[in-house]
Amino acid sequence: MTEPPGVAEGEGSVEPVAADVYGPYGQLIKMLLPRSGSVAVYDADKELLWCSDGYERPELRALVEELDEDNSEYLSSRGTTRTVDGGGPAFLYALRGQLGHILGSVVVELAEDQNTVAKGSMVASLLRPVLDCLENRLDLERTVIEQEVEKEGDGDLELLLTVDEDGDTRCDALDHLVRHCVKHLDCVLGALLIPDKGLTICCAADPDVEAQGPTVLSRTHKHLLAWVQLNNRPMVVNHVASDQQGSVPPFKILSCPVRDPNNQVTGLFGLFRAAEAPNFELRDIRILEFMTRKAVHVLHSQFDALTGLMTRLAFERSVQMALDEPLPETGRALLHIDIDRLNIINDAFGYQAGDEVIERLAQVIRNQIGANDLAGRLGGDRFAVFLPERSVTQAEELADQLKDTMSNLGYLDGEDSVPVSVSVGVAGCASQGQPVSHALASAELAGKRAKDEGGNAVEVYQEDKATLLKSRGDVFAFANLQEALKGNNFRLDAQPIHRLAEDGAVVAYETLVRMRNEDGELMAPDKFMAAAHRYHLMPALDRWVLCTTLEALKEKADQLPEGIMFTVNVSSQSLVNDSFREFLLEQLRASGLAPELICLEIRESAAASQLDKAALFVREVTALGFSTALDDFGCGLSSLAHLKRLPVQFLKIDGGFIRRILTDALAESMVLAIAQAAKTLGIKTIAEHVEQEAIASKLFELEVDYGQGFYFARPKPLGRVLSDLASGSEPARASAS
16 A cells, blocks of 8 residues: 555655554464465454465355354354355354354365365364453453443443434534544544545544645545555554645544445545554554444445435434524525436336436536535435525525526437436525524425426425415315316317318317306406316316317217318326226217227326326227327427337427427427437427527428418317317318328
8 A cells, every 4th residue: 555645755664553562463363274365354344364375365255154153053053164156164263252143254265285174163162272361352342341431430332322313414523523532532633534424524633633634634634545455454653754845734543444334445534643642452443443334334324325415304404403593694495306217218228217316416516505504305306405605696696506407407318318307406504593494394395397398497485476466266166167067068179280282181189178267257267277277177177178078069969071180189197097097998989980080198297207108098098099198298398208209190389399490499499309219210290389480491301291370270179170070161082091
């Protein structure tokens, strides 16, 4: 190992202290078994204490991992022989204390020809003097910490061993732990480094040394991390040389690896003593190993394993402590962040891809928040950020930055790509002592509004008059909806869909529902659809539309032009409702109508969010001979990846692109891409909201098949449309196929 600059240059050396303790035992074993190979000693946690090779042999570790207290042979004789993977025999022995508790294990690699005669009991009897001495040594070491705790007045170590991770915030608990390790073990500096979690905690016994802490760490941490990652065991530097540059005083170092649940080294816990201080000894190593495990427990209980951000419990506790403090002049705010349509990525590429997107968002959050800001993963694809010194306006600016960064990243898997976006809610935290649950609820409500608007947006929570009026309006609309459903107070209109070729023929009609209020006046869908979604009345409304459409068509079916088609919308709430799907299929079968006459539309966002349900719906409807269409195609920015699972016959391109197609090159490119992809898959395209002749001409150039909008015609009552078609007054001369 290259010595850390300013710490152990020249005469410095890395000292595995355990070699001084256990080396003589290994030499005795080799004297008693002259032809033996590697010798390794493990503690009760199966951690390597010493190995004659100087590094841990994976095959020996594998043997130790196989043995546990359920192994009868291991328990009865405490000595057994095993075959090393890819090698010869090995002797394993369980080291036990006076009360029979496991202290550790010894593994000795035997010579090949000893396999037939070297029974476990025979080897154990040969090595008995050494094994007894090892047991006494480990038993003595085991009691070191217990004896220290029992010493009268030794409150520092007792405090170390009883650090309560549930009583403090994450960083407070770890800072507390590091600081008291420094104090009790007579060190000048201590540091806990977890690079992949962005965690660095540095504590010193003296303010002057604390000021030098960052410099010491910057010059040593890469070397220390490299060593513990390579060797996966504690490291001691007791012999140091003066720093030739004179900028950093020399230190004796003890460092211990921090491991994740998969036993991978992710960081280190290091202690520094002055050059003239006593050497680090085995007792110090044991205590630091214990405290490192304590630190790992704190990390795992308060850090989210996937993202490295705080868990919900730790986040809420930390935020509540901040909210209990007086309000700063700058104000404070909270963000609620939700990944849009993550299930699309999970369904298309697997949950590993979804986890990658979650990790990516966590990294974006970590990079863009300030040092005093707090970030946590609330669960699933939801995150929260607390900004203790920022106004709502500043929080909104940060939210926009997060949104824009995520929208520019996307997810790429080979040639398949899916854009990624987030919905962010912003809420101010103006009152001292405000419950964190209230602040989170406000931000979450704002985030839900952003998601309801299509996602990739930022909304600020405002309990203003407009918000109250909208909520009251939904309540009134809900009451009107219930009355309309009871009294059949709806009307169906139909809007034609035209071929964009020169003949401009009508090929289909979309049925559109209108509601009559208590005064008999017709209300546009935007006046009641939000309430229908909010109060889960869409399945009932969809049933009315379906039945009314089928009844009207049955009366005129024999008189309608050949090739004409009528589309009926199916909401997301109905799509996931099994009883509705059964009702729909039964109504279609019982109608007796030619399947070519009906097309069922589902919104792309609904299909994407319920891909399995949507795929089942499309298959069942297609099996009966009816057509299906994806409405608002393109607004979810994900659809092309799923068309193989949704074999629809029509795509209705979202009107947002169509309106901008003459002035926005990106919108034009999007429409062209959809049209070309659909043509490759044999799917017809329909452009919504065609309101100008120039737009219709442009769409024809881009090879879009059909158009619908005010440029062609406004909706008319379905009854009148059917009568006109039956009389031959409507130009329905072309087939939609």
